[in-house]
Amino acid sequence: MAFLVDHSTNMTATPKATRDRLVEAGLYLFWLHGYAATGIAEILSRAKANAGSFYHFFKTKEELLLAVLELYVQSLEPVVVQPVLGQIADPIERVFGILDFYRRNLLATGCTYGCPIGRLALEIPEEQFRVHKRLADNFDGWTAAVEKCLADARERFPESTNLKTLSKFVLTVMEGGVMQSRAHRDVAPFDASVEHLREYFRLLLSQQEQKSGGARVVEPK
Amino acid sequence: MAFLVDHSTNMTATPKATRDRLVEAGLYLFWLHGYAATGIAEILSRAKANAGSFYHFFKTKEELLLAVLELYVQSLEPVVVQPVLGQIADPIERVFGILDFYRRNLLATGCTYGCPIGRLALEIPEEQFRVHKRLADNFDGWTAAVEKCLADARERFPESTNLKTLSKFVLTVMEGGVMQSRAHRDVAPFDASVEHLREYFRLLLSQQEQKSGGARVVEPK
Numbered sequence: 001m002a003f004l005v006d007h008s009t010n011m012t013a014t015p016k017a018t019r020d021r022l023v024e025a026g027l028y029l030f031w032l033h034g035y036a037a038t039g040i041a042e043i044l045s046r047a048k049a050n051a052g053s054f055y056h057f058f059k060t061k062e063e064l065l066l067a068v069l070e071l072y073v074q075s076l077e078p079v080v081v082q083p084v085l086g087q088i089a090d091p092i093e094r095v096f097g098i099l100d101f102y103r104r105n106l107l108a109t110g111c112t113y114g115c116p117i118g119r120l121a122l123e124i125p126e127e128q129f130r131v132h133k134r135l136a137d138n139f140d141g142w143t144a145a146v147e148k149c150l151a152d153a154r155e156r157f158p159e160s161t162n163l164k165t166l167s168k169f170v171l172t173v174m175e176g177g178v179m180q181s182r183a184h185r186d187v188a189p190f191d192a193s194v195e196h197l198r199e200y201f202r203l204l205l206s207q208q209e210q211k212s213g214g215a216r217v218v219e220p221k
Numbered sequence: 222m223a224f225l226v227d228h229s230t231n232m233t234a235t236p237k238a239t240r241d242r243l244v245e246a247g248l249y250l251f252w253l254h255g256y257a258a259t260g261i262a263e264i265l266s267r268a269k270a271n272a273g274s275f276y277h278f279f280k281t282k283e284e285l286l287l288a289v290l291e292l293y294v295q296s297l298e299p300v301v302v303q304p305v306l307g308q309i310a311d312p313i314e315r316v317f318g319i320l321d322f323y324r325r326n327l328l329a330t331g332c333t334y335g336c337p338i339g340r341l342a343l344e345i346p347e348e349q350f351r352v353h354k355r356l357a358d359n360f361d362g363w364t365a366a367v368e369k370c371l372a373d374a375r376e377r378f379p380e381s382t383n384l385k386t387l388s389k390f391v392l393t394v395m396e397g398g399v400m401q402s403r404a405h406r407d408v409a410p411f412d413a414s415v416e417h418l419r420e421y422f423r424l425l426l427s428q429q430e431q432k433s434g435g436a437r438v439v440e441p442k
Contacts (some may be wrong), residue, residue, distance in 0.1 A: 017256035034344050036258035093432040121404040122340040123255050136406040165413035167327035168401060172414040175400050176393025183342040183356040192386035200417070203424040 069134035091152035312373035
């Protein structure tokens with residue numbers, strides 16, 4: 001499944017720079033097999049690079065992983081967020097549009113999709129602080145994008161609703177839903193989780209609607 | 222961290238049967254390092270067993286993993302559920318008591334704890350169908366225990382609330398919260414997720430309370 005890079009176009013007329021090929025090979029293989037199960041030899045073979053090139057750019061496999069996580073951070077906006085913002089105007093529906101990106105990944109892979117960041121967050125040993133820091137950065141980038149959508153609908157939520165922690169809750173729903181759907185090889189647990197998140201949002205919004213006398217606050221034109 | 226077995230008591234006067242030692246070693250090492258990164262040699266060393274014993278009981282490392290997952294299924298009730306039922310009477314608070322088990326695991330490990338089942342659900346290659354089946358069985362056992370608590374409070378939820386999918390949502394909250402807390406090395410994302418689940422429950426229950434005229438349905442004594 002093409003997640004961030006289209007792996008079928010590795011052989012285009014303009015060859016990619018060696019470092020880019022190494023990072024893309026790492027991204028693909030760490031996602032497919034995990035970090036521990038991916039050897040340098042496999043990365044070199046996929047990237048069509050030799051060991052000298054690898055060690056020219058990266059001292060260790062961990063250095064390559066950090067570069068992969070940097071690519072994920074940079075790709076979040078163009079790959080995950082912007083397509084949704086371009087298609088959906090309602091800020092709350094945008095949040096569900098982002099969640100739908102993961103649903104489509106599940107459906108496109110027969111529900112074998114696993115979130116690469118989530119997978120690494122549970123796999124990487126606790127000693128690898130720098131990696132966990134970059135994983136947390138990825139989570140923070142994701143929740144910041146969701147929080148921005150929620151903030152655009154601030155007046156529709158009760159004042160007491162903390163939008164920062166709510167954005168983390170949305171990530172929790174995505175990650176927990178994807179995990180269960182992968183184990184069950186069925187999109188139903190993901191859908192069930194998103195449905196309960198929808199119901200939670202509906203209850204929060206209706207609480208606020210009742211408070212403002214049933215009249216939605218509409219900005220004057 | 223002792224999760225299911227106390228690893229400090231491997232050397233008690235009555236030695237454990239070899240198969241049990243192998244399963245416990247697998248449980249511990251798969252949890253600590255993951256499945257791919259754990260070699261048979263490491264398992265033998267920890268279990269103080271030889272290769273002949275291993276292959277007497279298990280044809281492959283996957284067979285050992287299946288035995289580990291069977292142990293997790295069997296341990297859910299005595300280790301996770303029963304202690305909560307023994308301490309907490311309110312059925313809804315029991316659900317949050319089960320979630321608190323994972324919060325205590327996070328705190329006891331400096332937030333490096335990862336749910337072993339969740340980790341394997343994202344790590345194990347999709348080809349290993351039998352393993353994913355047993356991972357799904359573990360998730361089903363967990364959500365069945367939560368659904369039983371919710372069913373004991375059936376009259377406090379709106380009729381339209383689907384308790385089966387709600388139990389999967391509770392698992393989603395646990396898994397997504399644990400994952401983020403591990404990456405951030407901070408219990409805050411887990412707490413934030415549980416806090417929003419609490420708010421969701423509060424809104425569902427208050428909706429039902431309003432419907433029944435503010436009077437809780439109380440069984441006659």
